Amino acid sequence: MITSSRLKYRQLLSSDENESLTMAQNGEVMVYITGAALSLKEAKERFLYQLSVNKEYKDLGFIRAESLDTGEFIGYVKMTPLNSNELEIGYAILPKFWGKGYASEMLVAMEDFAATLKSFDKLVGIADTANKPSIKVLLKRNFTLQKENNKKSYYIKHLH
Template identity: 40%
Template sequence: MAVLETKRLILRQYEDEDIIPLHRIFSDPETMKFYPSPFSIQQTQDWVKRNQDRYRNDGYGLWAVCLKETNEFIGGCGLVKQKINGNIEVEIGYHINKKYWSKGFATEAAKACKEYAFDRLGLNKLISIIAPRNVPSIRVAEKIGFTKEKEVFIFGKNHYIYSGVKK
């Protein structure tokens, strides 16, 4: 069942069947170069379960991103609570299979998530946590109207916090 739809994409809750195609993304060293390491199959299963728990507990989480035309799973994007300097913030996160990079899918999905958070959830501010050298993710954040707010030490290293507020 679709949570969000865009011109080219459907965002829906993760299902157990998504573990294998998601693991293809999370086990790829190039895709995961800004994480401590690529994910094992168990870490990918845990990721899906955490998001299924978030749907129940928070009403949102990271969602599967599928091409509307073919229903092919190409990644994930959504909203997740993060603790930044003692405050709970809601992050837009995104991961797209590298064979679909540079086609605007991450930006399209992230923009839909931003609109959902502001218009349907009533949130006033969103963030994205981005490794300083992750230029493609910085570009996505900027394309959806986020600006660099600060640098913080989180997840064992420095990250930029990009943010956007409801207008």
């Protein structure tokens, strides 16, 4: 199991459905991911997709982040292969936990884990160009802007 100073991480499971649906239907969270809150039907489809990705990749995919102390759901990290040597990394955090350093903590934990995966040598963070807080976190972690198109910014970090 991966842990950081305040969080522990594991792949999303079917038992995480209610928390995932709540997050996917939250407009504040989803505005920079899908453009808007999802309907219940769309949220369920998204959750099934997340579970299917997790079946395909051991230790990668959509990873639940919860409090080490209380087990409370904070959000999740997405870490999926883009190609044979790049992993896409992203995260979603419940609004009540924004501004508390969780995004940076999640990113550091996943960077450290990704560095142990010898087949991948780059992390790619894709952020909506309007999502200044996420861009700030990526830059703080030494990701560099590679390109921007269609309101998306692509940031790269070399692992090795």
